[in-house]
Amino acid sequence: MADPVLLLAVGLPGGLLLLLLSPMLCCLWTRRKRQSQYQELVSTVPSVPPCSVPVILVSQGSWSMPREVPFALPPRFLTQNHGDLRNPVEDGEEGEDEEEEAMKMEARRDILAHRWYPVGSLLAGLYSVPPLNQVVAPPPGMATRLCFSVEYRHSGEQLMVSLLRLGNLPPRFHGNVTLVELRLLPDDRRPRQAKARGTGPDPEFNDCFVFQVSAVCVSQSTLSVCVLSVKQGGKRHAVGRALFPLEGELGQAGRVLWKELETEDDTQCSDLGDLQVSLSYSTSLQRLSVEVLEARGLRRLTEAGVCVQVSLQKHTRVVKVKRSCVVKGERDPHFNHRMTFKLRAQHLDEACLRFQLQQPSDVRSEPPAQLGVLVLGPFMYARGPQLQHWMDMINRAQEPVTLWHGLRRAV
Numbered sequence: 001m002a003d004p005v006l007l008l009a010v011g012l013p014g015g016l017l018l019l020l021l022s023p024m025l026c027c028l029w030t031r032r033k034r035q036s037q038y039q040e041l042v043s044t045v046p047s048v049p050p051c052s053v054p055v056i057l058v059s060q061g062s063w064s065m066p067r068e069v070p071f072a073l074p075p076r077f078l079t080q081n082h083g084d085l086r087n088p089v090e091d092g093e094e095g096e097d098e099e100e101e102a103m104k105m106e107a108r109r110d111i112l113a114h115r116w117y118p119v120g121s122l123l124a125g126l127y128s129v130p131p132l133n134q135v136v137a138p139p140p141g142m143a144t145r146l147c148f149s150v151e152y153r154h155s156g157e158q159l160m161v162s163l164l165r166l167g168n169l170p171p172r173f174h175g176n177v178t179l180v181e182l183r184l185l186p187d188d189r190r191p192r193q194a195k196a197r198g199t200g201p202d203p204e205f206n207d208c209f210v211f212q213v214s215a216v217c218v219s220q221s222t223l224s225v226c227v228l229s230v231k232q233g234g235k236r237h238a239v240g241r242a243l244f245p246l247e248g249e250l251g252q253a254g255r256v257l258w259k260e261l262e263t264e265d266d267t268q269c270s271d272l273g274d275l276q277v278s279l280s281y282s283t284s285l286q287r288l289s290v291e292v293l294e295a296r297g298l299r300r301l302t303e304a305g306v307c308v309q310v311s312l313q314k315h316t317r318v319v320k321v322k323r324s325c326v327v328k329g330e331r332d333p334h335f336n337h338r339m340t341f342k343l344r345a346q347h348l349d350e351a352c353l354r355f356q357l358q359q360p361s362d363v364r365s366e367p368p369a370q371l372g373v374l375v376l377g378p379f380m381y382a383r384g385p386q387l388q389h390w391m392d393m394i395n396r397a398q399e400p401v402t403l404w405h406g407l408r409r410a411v
Contacts, residue, residue, distance in 0.1 A: 186379035352377025372407025
């Protein structure tokens with residue numbers, strides 16, 4: 001009598017526990033089965049934002065389109081008529097013969113149906129894209145201009161810059177490879193580079209670049225464009241550069257813009273004159289090299305000579321001061337004076353160079369007369385071409401960058 005009672009005492013709790021756990025085990029098994037049946041498919045292709053700015057349709061290369069494209073209707077698929085076939089189990093051998101004959105007829109119908117029936121041809125001329133030089137013809141004039149378009153997408157905070165073509169390239173650059181470097185000032189140090197798809201006076205690019213910038217900062221930014229010509233030996237020559245402030249232009253997305261490049265041969269941009277300076281920075285030596293080449297269009301106070309004083313500053317503190325030799329008897333003096341400054345790489349964002357063109361006085365006790373001042377440095381000190389010159393020096397390590405700059409009055 002003890003054994004049935006003992007079995008009942010042990011089996012009853014186990015049965016109740018199994019009864020309670022069975023729904024949970026059933027749910028877990030069903031969920032695992034569904035996960036094994038439905039697996040998420042992840043695309044291995046990265047999602048690239050669309051770069052086709054709705055400005056114009058441009059061709060991606062030189063290709064020819066036939067005059068006519070054959071056009072035909074797709075095949076017509078016939079469904080099998082199950083009403084004509086009878087059950088072979090009920091009809092016996094006669095039903096099998098009729099079913100075999102019906103299958104042969106259906107096969108013939110499928111062969112006849114799977115055909116393409118030509119109905120004519122399409123006129124390709126109605127759908128062809130006109131050449132780029134006909135859509136965006138450069139404006140009249142002999143100046144070198146760049147054709148591009150700018151659009152800002154607020155949803156993704158993306159600035160889309162479409163680089164289309166270059167117009168009126170100087171003849172000495174027609175046989176070289178043309179490069180364009182884009183940079184979004186003041187914070188963008190890494191330039192985006194585009195290579196022309198051909199040579200000649202009007203090379204085409206048809207490239208699009210995406211800059212991630214907030215809506216607050218985009219109106220305060222400036223698009224910097226530098227056009228370079230590369231010879232066969234790899235030597236680069238600056239064709240020209242342009243600065244395009246984005247404030248006021250973002251509301252006109254879709255409009256083709258032509259921007260004239262400023263070249264080294266342009267006339268002076270300052271009433272006080274211009275100064276040609278070459279900068280280079282060595283990362284390994286942590287050395288800043290400055291070469292004062294020449295000046296032009298100066299407003300001299302006397303017939304005395306002219307010299308250049310170069311000061312390296314960190315914030316408001318003058319670290320080092322050096323002077324060039326005094327040049328006399330020249331209307332446009334050539335200095336060709338080279339000087340170096342010790343500057344660490346981490347201080348490139350807080351240092352600047354101050355150039356002062358001076359005319360020494362005949363009396364030693366009197367200070368020299370100031371003819372003009374030029375400041376080259378980061379965004380803290382400079383804007384426009386002066387800022388661009390400093391950024392080019394940083395990005396082209398150990399490569400001299402030479403530019404003309406206009407002088408301003410000393411404060």
